[in-house]
Amino acid sequence: MPTFHARSNIADVVSQDDAREVVRGFLPEVLASPLATADASFPLAAILELIAPGDPRNEQLLDALSKIEDRAPRLPIGEPIVPPADYEADTVQRGSAPVVVPDSAQLRRMAEIEITGPRHGNPFVDVDLTAIFSLEDQELRVGGFYDGDGRYLVRFLPPRAGRWSFLTTSNARSLDGIGGLVDIADGDAHGAVHADGMHFSYDDGTPFVPLGTTAYAWTHQDRELQEATLAALGKTSFNKLRMGLFPKHFLYNENEPERFVFPRDANGFDTTRFDLEFFRSLEERIVQLDELGIQADLILFHPYDNWGFAKMGAVADDRYVAYVARRLAAYPNVWWSLANEYDLLLTKDDADWDRIAGVVRENDPYNHPLSIHNWVAIWDYSSPWASHASIQFGELLGSKVREWRRAWNKPVVIDECGYEGNIDQGWGFLSGEEETHRMWSIAMGGGYGTHGETYYDAGDTIFWAKGGSLRGESPARIAFLGSIIAASPTGRLDPLPSDFDAAYAGVAGEYVLIYFGAGQPAFRTVTVPDGVRAHIDVIDAWNMTVERVPGVHEGKVRVDLPGRPYTAIRIVADSAVSTDG
Structure with a gap:
């Protein structure tokens, strides 16, 4: 009971x-x-x-x-659909389906193999297709998927140049045992992003510093608004976008989308099939984000649901996640977020999230970043499947980021620290100054922040929900913060021992930032490390200025400051880096 x-x-x-x-x-x-x-x-x-x-x-x-029976209706569990061994008759020749292999493909860019096969029954669930790609001592197991009209795709994101061989396995005889070769040429693509200690790097080793923003349901709006969103993003330095696969039913976001993950008829949604036009449109947007240098942080589940997607049950959940991962994992700019505010999805417990994470990992051979995001209860990111922390939190950010880095030894991303805007909700009426300050505080703690904008619009076109245009003052300041981080010798910031009234971060002895937050000192005495001669800059995080203190300095130095909030001092070893801000 x-x-x-x-x-x-x-x-x-x-x-x-x-x-x-x-x-x-x-x-x-x-x-x-x-x-x-x-x-x-x-x-x-x-x-x-x-x-x-x-x-x-x-x-x-x-x-x-705890002594009273909970008589709320329970979800039917259902049984997984197992692809039948006799999907095609014994008379069908194994490996007989026509296959198209790309004439050429490039390192760290998606290569697509197309096979024309059977279409009877429901191939989305009746057919399983995988391919093993091999090059010398390396193998990758890549799941294929059904793309309609008898078309099956296997998408490959090659991690090395060379001649890769592949061999398929399938319960459909015509798709089983198909082999071939794919020549992968060298190229200049960075590839996918991965966690790298406390930070992130691309496949080619280039550091990736997430400067994210949020537009949860932008791909569920009309094409004109989607194009406006891309145009707005193209004018910013944002390089990660949090976005949902399912539409959202919440404040300022109650419109009915034209298409969904699943097809719908008079009887509702068929969770055993997938709306291919929805996915093709989504993929177009993922490619366009990649062209802008933006990672698509794809949210698989969320609680703001008016259609039943938050309560589909484990069987439908796993089928959906496996299809999405197989279909999208070969796009280099994909990240996975199991959920937005997972602790509000009350039909799932921690074991469910561990299981769903396992489905992602099983069907993503490229090991894209994977995390889960909280409402109140912060996930324990020591989970082996979690590549990084993705946290909603809005106070004491610098110290909390330091604490979480020590606890999990993984990158910490504050994916919701509050939004710049003026709506009637406390999380959505931060000033531009406060939003910028929070992003700086996160960076000074060695973490990464995600921006959001919630300025009221009579037509409910608010960027955080639907995309469109950006009106706020913080995006330019966040870009400036990105330039300060990029000027570090490592292209990253790590926390350093700090004072009680100021945060220190950078690279010890080479590149040190001292950030005063809302404080407004008129001067500060700083100490250049022994044996180091340094340049000193005064940085105004809000006005986006860098002013060099004349001379090259050693020992204790009094630095005059403008007496305004959101200022910082930068100490740069004489040979460490250029200082064009």
Whole structure:
């Protein structure tokens, strides 16, 4: 008998008469909260702490509710569809399907092998196709997928130049045992991004410094708005974009998309098939982002759902994730986010997320970045499948990033630190100065921040939701921050021992930033390390200026400052780097 627990949906609790009376007896103020309305979907324990933080009645209430049956309807689990061994008759010759191999392909760019095969039944689930690519001592197992009209694709992202051989396996006889060769020429593509210690690098070793932004449902808007989004992004330095595969139903984002991941008819969505026009449009946008130098951080699940995608059940979830990974993993600029605000997806627990991560890893042979994003409960990123931390957090960012780096020894990305804008929500009415300050604080802690913009628009075209144009003041300042990071000898920042009133970061002895945040000192005495002669710059993070202090300096130096917030001092060893800011 299932009973209520800490992650039960508070709406299920208050809508059930016996549980509601228990709540009334312990914490009647819960029933007056808008977070406990019938259409809410929030975890019980988290909401109790928001309504009555630290109140001992919270634990008493949870204990009492744990003895009451949760009679909310349960999702049907269903059974996985196993591709049948007899999908094609024994009379069909093995490996007889026509295959098209590209005449030429380049290192770290997608190569696509097309096979024309059977189309009876439902090939999305009735046919499994894989190919083993081999070059000398290296092998990659790449899953194929059905692309409609008897067309099967295997997409390969070659990690090395040379002549690769491939051999297919399939339960469909005509697709089984097809072999061939793909010649991969050298090229100048950077390739995919991977975690590299506390930071990120491309396949070719070039450092990648994420300067991200957010447009959750931009690919679910009309083409004109999508084109406007790309044009806006092309004028910025943003190089990572958080975006969802499923549409979003939330504030300022309640329009019905034209197409979805799954086809829909009068009976609803068919989760055993995929809408190919949706995917082709999505792929066009992923390619266009790549041309702009932008990583597509693809969110697989989220709780802001009006169509049932957040509650499909494990079988449909895994089928969807496997298809998406097989179809999109060969695009070099793809990242995976299991979920936005995973702890609000109340039909999934930690074991479900571990399982889904395993599906991604099994079907992505290129090991793209993979993480999961929180609402309140921060994930334990020691999970072996997590390449980096992807966190929602808005306070004490510099110190928290340092703490999390030590805890997980992985890159830390604050993918939601609050949004510059003026809507009627606390997370969405930050000033440009505050947004810029938070991005600097994250960088000074050795982490990476993600921007968002939420300026009100009467037509609900808000960039954070739908894309369109950017109106805020922080994007230019974030680009300036990127130039300061890029000027480091390593192209990155690591935290350094700091003062109580200022954060230090950079490369010890070579490139040191001292950031004062909202403080506004008129001067500061700094110490150049023993044996080092250094240039000193005064940086204004808001006005985007770098002013050199005359001379080359040693020992203790008094540096005059403008007495404004958001200033920094940069100490650069004489031979370390050019200082054009």
